[in-house]
Amino acid sequence: MWAVNGSCLGRIEWTGPEGIKGSAAADAFGMTPQGNEVLRVRIDGWKPGSEYRLRAVTESADRKRAEESEWKDFRTLDPAADSTSFVVWNDTHENHETLKALHEGSPGGDFMIWNGDTCNDWHKEEWLVPTLLDPAGQDFTAGRPLMLVWGNHDVRGRWAYRVPEFVATPANKPYYAFRSGPVAAVCLHTGEDKPDAHPSFGGRVAFERLREEQAAWLEEVTASPGFREAPYRVVFCHIPLRWTTERVIERSAYGNGSYDYYSKFSRDLWHDALVKWGAQVVVSGHTHQVAWMPGNDDFPYAQLTGGGPQPDRATWIEGKADGKSLSLVVKGLNGEELQNASFKPLR
Structure with missing residues (x-):
């Protein structure tokens, strides 16, 4: 989830273990995530206990401007971990x-x-x-x-x-x-x-x-x-x-x-x-x-x-x-x- 200051579309780009890459750019109703205050994207399929990097890509609703956030490190929870x-x-x-x-x-x-x-x-x-x-x-x-x-x-x-x-x-x-x-x-x-x-x-x-x-x-x-x-x-x-x-x-x-x-x-x-x-x-x-x-x-x-x-x-x-x-x-x-x-x- 991230804040925006106008009508925008958004997606998440990510990289994971062994160099795999992907993006998430659809909501539950088949629409591109969009809004004028906050954008939210759900990511499925990540492996437990694994390191990922992700960034948000935001586009103005008229598609004339786009902005990428900095890459962010993230680790998923691991239910099978010893500690x-x-x-x-x-x-x-x-x-x-x-x-x-x-x-x-x-x-x-x-x-x-x-x-x-x-x-x-x-x-x-x-x-x-x-x-x-x-x-x-x-x-x-x-x-x-x-x-x-x-x-x-x-x-x-x-x-x-x-x-x-x-x-x-x-x-x-x-x-x-x-x-x-x-x-x-x-x-x-x-x-x-x-x-x-x-x-x-x-x-x-x-x-x-x-x-x-x-x-x-x-x-x-x-x-x-x-x-x-x-x-x-x-x-x-x-x-x-x-x-x-x-x-x-x-x-x-x-x-x-x-x-x-x-x-x-x-x-x-x-x-x-x-x-x-x-x-x-x-x-x-x-x-x-x-x-x-x-x-x-x-x-x-x-x-x-x-x-x-x-x-x-x-x-x-x-x-x-x-x-x-x-x-x-x-x-x-x-x-x-x-x-x-x-x-x-x-x-």
Whole structure:
């Protein structure tokens, strides 16, 4: 996906292992990818665990001008790899100082999870492109795939319904799953931190139905090959499914400024499937504070949360997994270790 500043057509050119070359220039409806704000191209057939180079070629709609981007290196995920590494950011809220520091200081890895609240809200349409496709002028996707997990602020404001136009997910859904080495990852959309009927949403949200849809999907995907036998099983979602002090808020109280620190709405629907699957840890943001809750009899899965948007509260989480263990380390922007956890393989 890439931004354009006028009516354009586009394609992707690529080179791969052993000098193979190709291009992608068709959408699902038989049209050349085109638009006046963003172009998106789907590439199929790449080999897992392989190095590729790609560039975008953009033409003006009248075919009089064309521009090629620089070549970009990219490595596909490898479900059969013996090890993997990844990095997680959360709650960046358009803080450019934090975004630049995260980009410069955090490790690379095989993939990156942007775990929600990329923005404060979408009250202006012109915020979409710079926030999602050119955040603080940095390219977070250099060398690795970027996985966006929706946060509650990512669905706020008049123009929030347009976010899917600027975000790529495997099946054009805001929830998905993938395998990288020994880690099976499930990414879920926890929706808002208040009920759908809250007056601040103006009737624009329908997350109760979306959570139910994810519950049915979760049963299916975790029973599929590659997920039911994965050595490590990790869930990424923006709002935690557990919290240190869990208070139940009556629906009438939300109008007085209350909001959920954890998503009981989501947990009530997803808990049994996660336990059945053997989920080991849920990695979240939302609270703007680092917290660690190990698994227990009621909740066999642990809960880890990252920090907030300001540089003195921002964190990244570095994950590494091999045949011996999965480690998760939370670090501040200065590199200080704030929390760590490790898990043994289930198989």
